[in-house]
Amino acid sequence: MDILASFSVFGSTLLSLLSSPTNLMILMGASFFGIIFGALPGLTATLGVALLTTLTYGMDVNTALIALLGLYVGAIYGGSYPSILINIPGTAAAAATALDGFPLAQKGEGGRALGLTTTASLIGTLLGILVLVIAAPLVAQMALQFTSFEFFLLALFGILISGTLTSPDLVIKGWIAGLIGLGLSTIGRDPLQFFPRFTFDMPDLDQGLEVVPVLIGAFGIPQVIKALRNRESLGVMKQFGRILPEWKTLFKNRMNIARSSMIGIGIGAVPGIGEDIAGWVSYGAAKNTSKHPETFGKGEPQGIIASETANNACIGGALIPLLTLGIPGSPPAAMLLGALMLHGITPGPMIVVESPNFLIEVTAILVLCSIAMWLNGMFLAKQVVKVLQIPASIFLPVVTLMCILGSYALGLNIFNLYLMVIVGVFAYFLDEMKYPISPLVIGVILGPMADESLRRALMVSEGDLMPFIERPICIALISIIVLIVMTKAPFYQQCKKSFFSLFKK
Amino acid sequence: MQPEQLMTLRRADMRTASILMIVSAFAIIESLSFPLTGNYAGVQNVWYVSPALFPIIISCLVFLCGAALLIKSIIFIKQNAAIGTAKESPASWWRFFVLVSLIAGQVYGFVPLIDFALSSFIFLFVFIFAFYSDNSTFQKRIFAIWTVVCVLLASVTFSTNLTDETRSLFDWTALVFIVCMIVTLYKWAKKSEQLKVWKVSWKTALIVTLVVCPVFRLGMLVPLPTEGIVINPMVDIKYVVRDFWREM
Numbered sequence: 121m122d123i124l125a126s127f128s129v130f131g132s133t134l135l136s137l138l139s140s141p142t143n144l145m146i147l148m149g150a151s152f153f154g155i156i157f158g159a160l161p162g163l164t165a166t167l168g169v170a171l172l173t174t175l176t177y178g179m180d181v182n183t184a185l186i187a188l189l190g191l192y193v194g195a196i197y198g199g200s201y202p203s204i205l206i207n208i209p210g211t212a213a214a215a216a217t218a219l220d221g222f223p224l225a226q227k228g229e230g231g232r233a234l235g236l237t238t239t240a241s242l243i244g245t246l247l248g249i250l251v252l253v254i255a256a257p258l259v260a261q262m263a264l265q266f267t268s269f270e271f272f273l274l275a276l277f278g279i280l281i282s283g284t285l286t287s288p289d290l291v292i293k294g295w296i297a298g299l300i301g302l303g304l305s306t307i308g309r310d311p312l313q314f315f316p317r318f319t320f321d322m323p324d325l326d327q328g329l330e331v332v333p334v335l336i337g338a339f340g341i342p343q344v345i346k347a348l349r350n351r352e353s354l355g356v357m358k359q360f361g362r363i364l365p366e367w368k369t370l371f372k373n374r375m376n377i378a379r380s381s382m383i384g385i386g387i388g389a390v391p392g393i394g395e396d397i398a399g400w401v402s403y404g405a406a407k408n409t410s411k412h413p414e415t416f417g418k419g420e421p422q423g424i425i426a427s428e429t430a431n432n433a434c435i436g437g438a439l440i441p442l443l444t445l446g447i448p449g450s451p452p453a454a455m456l457l458g459a460l461m462l463h464g465i466t467p468g469p470m471i472v473v474e475s476p477n478f479l480i481e482v483t484a485i486l487v488l489c490s491i492a493m494w495l496n497g498m499f500l501a502k503q504v505v506k507v508l509q510i511p512a513s514i515f516l517p518v519v520t521l522m523c524i525l526g527s528y529a530l531g532l533n534i535f536n537l538y539l540m541v542i543v544g545v546f547a548y549f550l551d552e553m554k555y556p557i558s559p560l561v562i563g564v565i566l567g568p569m570a571d572e573s574l575r576r577a578l579m580v581s582e583g584d585l586m587p588f589i590e591r592p593i594c595i596a597l598i599s600i601i602v603l604i605v606m607t608k609a610p611f612y613q614q615c616k617k618s619f620f621s622l623f624k625k
Numbered sequence: 626m627q628p629e630q631l632m633t634l635r636r637a638d639m640r641t642a643s644i645l646m647i648v649s650a651f652a653i654i655e656s657l658s659f660p661l662t663g664n665y666a667g668v669q670n671v672w673y674v675s676p677a678l679f680p681i682i683i684s685c686l687v688f689l690c691g692a693a694l695l696i697k698s699i700i701f702i703k704q705n706a707a708i709g710t711a712k713e714s715p716a717s718w719w720r721f722f723v724l725v726s727l728i729a730g731q732v733y734g735f736v737p738l739i740d741f742a743l744s745s746f747i748f749l750f751v752f753i754f755a756f757y758s759d760n761s762t763f764q765k766r767i768f769a770i771w772t773v774v775c776v777l778l779a780s781v782t783f784s785t786n787l788t789d790e791t792r793s794l795f796d797w798t799a800l801v802f803i804v805c806m807i808v809t810l811y812k813w814a815k816k817s818e819q820l821k822v823w824k825v826s827w828k829t830a831l832i833v834t835l836v837v838c839p840v841f842r843l844g845m846l847v848p849l850p851t852e853g854i855v856i857n858p859m860v861d862i863k864y865v866v867r868d869f870w871r872e873m
Contacts, residue, residue: 174847175845177845177847178845178846289634290638290694290697292690292693292694292697293638293694295690296645296687296690296691296694299683299686299687299690300687302679302683303649303652303680303683303684303687306679306680306683310676312674312676313660313670313674313676315659315660315676317656317659317676317680318652318655318680341728344724344728345721345724345725348720348724348756349717349720349721349724350717351720351759511757513753513756513757513759514753514757514825514829516756517748517749517752517753517756518749518829518833520728520731520752521745521748521749521833521837522837524731524732524736525837525841525847525849528736528849528850529841529845529847532847532848534736534737534850537732537736537850538732538733540732541728541729541732541733544728545725545729553634553637553638553641554634570679571679574678574679574682575673575674575678575679578673578674578678579673579674582673583671583672583673
């Protein structure tokens with residue numbers, strides 16, 4: 121599709137979405153609730169998207185996307201509110217924002233800090249979208265060359281890399297979580313021969329584990345248990361004045377914004393890791409390149425701008441592998457993948473062939489979502505702060521009820537509720553033992569693709585494994601996988617040490 | 626992380642690794658019973674198309690990772706034998722049990738059997754009261770009552786096939802249970818001067834139930850898990866009002 125045609129699709133999508141008052145209401149509402157979800161410690165963008173998926177079931181695809189992406193963008197930004205006002209990050213993505221946001225609020229400049237985060241988030245999201253619209257068609261074109269061999273390795277790579285990067289303790293725990301996810305995906309009748317695997321004669325398991333109850337269980341229930349068990353409560357809210365965008369400060373930080381956006385997009389595009397890591401990395405980069413690194417941690421606007429630009433730029437980055445390869449770039453994107461599938465859209469290389477306008481439509485929706493986020497942030501911040509004062513012990517039971525309804529509403533099957541509780545308690549224990557949850561969920565989502573691709577690939581080659589090391593993309597993927605595993609192996613560390621000690625002598 | 630916490634974590638890792646190895650060994654054995662080379666549903670299998678292939682690969686990898694984690698944990702524990710383990714407070718564990726019993730009880734006990742509006746109200750009321758009051762005695766008492774009631778309800782659900790009449794009988798019993806709980810919790814709250822907690826709990830529970838149930842059932846036309854003495858009349862009223870409106 122040429123550039124003019126793309127612009128025309130972009131413009132017509134924007135116009136058609138803007139001309140519907142219902143869409144506008146949904147957009148503003150979803151963005152507002154997203155900010156609340158991000159702002160409330162214990163709730164995340166992923167859980168918000170998971171719960172909203174149920175409500176979008178009856179909507180057409182574009183309206184559903186407005187709601188889901190509006191909430192996603194809002195939630196990533198919303199995490200900065202409690203970071204700045206009470207020094208408790210609403211989401212892990214906003215943890216780095218607290219380092220300079222809270223000291224700024226303590227100086228009585230909370231409004232300024234919120235203004236900077238709001239506008240930095242808008243710029244970050246828009247730059248992410250720009251890269252998405254440029255890079256996605258190229259990646260999709262490349263992905264069209266992929267065969268079953270590549271898809272199997274890609275799924276394996278996604279799980280390994282997300283396990284490696286998200287594990288809070290030993291890397292092997294991240295891999296185990298991903299493998300457990302893959303293992304869970306094998307429950308049910310197999311996709312090629314319809315043979316029942318691990319169903320133990322239970323008809324409810326024949327269709328396999330439904331993705332939505334697994335996602336809600338894995339992300340929602342552990343958060344409710346953790347927050348109430350540890351008596352997480354909010355601190356004393358700092359007062360803030362008028363929220364202003366501060367264009368002058370932002371202009372001074374243009375290099376910082378550009379660098380943070382690139383970091384955010386790059387990290388977002390890596391499967392499984394997302395906004396939280398992007399925030400920290402770009403904060404670190406901003407500090408290292410600053411002329412006054414000693415001011416960081418004492419209310420330095422550069423720090424706030426870096427982390428907020430990066431975590432929102434991550435959204436565009438995370439959507440690149442999601443839309444073009446069918447591999448989610450971040451945990452909320454994993455949930456978004458499930459939601460898209462429910463609406464009959466299968467992201468992947470074929471999307472540019474099957475629905476050539478889809479990428480442009482998503483871009484238009486994202487632009488609207490980021491503007492809605494900015495408007496909500498500028499004009500409704502004080503209302504969001506009021507919601508923040510609701511105690512967790514009142515809010516979280518309501519969230520639990522929504523989790524129950526959300527898990528039930530899609531399949532109208534009570535078995536899904538049983539599944540949600542089991543997965544939830546299991547995920548809670550995994551979380552307590554420092555296993556990351558994202559690789560597990562990505563494993564459940566990518567498992568069927570990995571299984572089918574592996575067997576199809578071997579069917580084509582009649583059991584010959586040679587194509588795995590003959591095809592160029594396969595070689596690249598295998599090399600990366602081997603490298604990831606090798607670099608984490610103890611003997612590699614020993615070899616590295618002895619190698620460098622040779623030069624020291 | 627404190628050394629004691631790390632030691633506790635490594636001990637937990639050791640146990641998890643053992644469980645993982647056992648489960649993956651079981652999965653490998655189970656997978657070997659899937660058609661590997663035989664004939665299934667008219668399809669002649671070869672090893673590379675077998676439904677066992679992927680589960681066997683994954684189970685073997687889990688087994689290997691489990692073994693690596695086990696070895697890593699054992700080495701750490703041996704090297705740091707002098708370090709003690711961190712213990713979590715019993716109060717924290719109690720809160721965990723109360724939370725799990727509330728959620729699991731609602732899902733396995735109330736939802737399949739009792740009208741969803743009634744079960745949502747009682748769930749929210751009890752849940753908010755237990756944690757908003759932040760009183761461990763209340764939490765333990767609620768845990769005991771809730772567990773007994775839910776076990777009874779779950780045993781009815783999983784052991785018998787109920788007719789509509791018997792279901793509505795359970796709804797009425799649930800209504801009586803709700804009244805009893807409201808009165809009991811009022812007494813507890815009054816005794817410990819926490820009447821505000823009681824008021825906030827029932828008001829929030831009522832408002833949320835009154836918003837959520839009609840929004841899902843009437844607004845989004847999502848059937849609720851169990852519809853009985855509250856939801857059914859609500860749906861009937863909607864259609865009566867709609868017909869009346871049309872006739873006007």
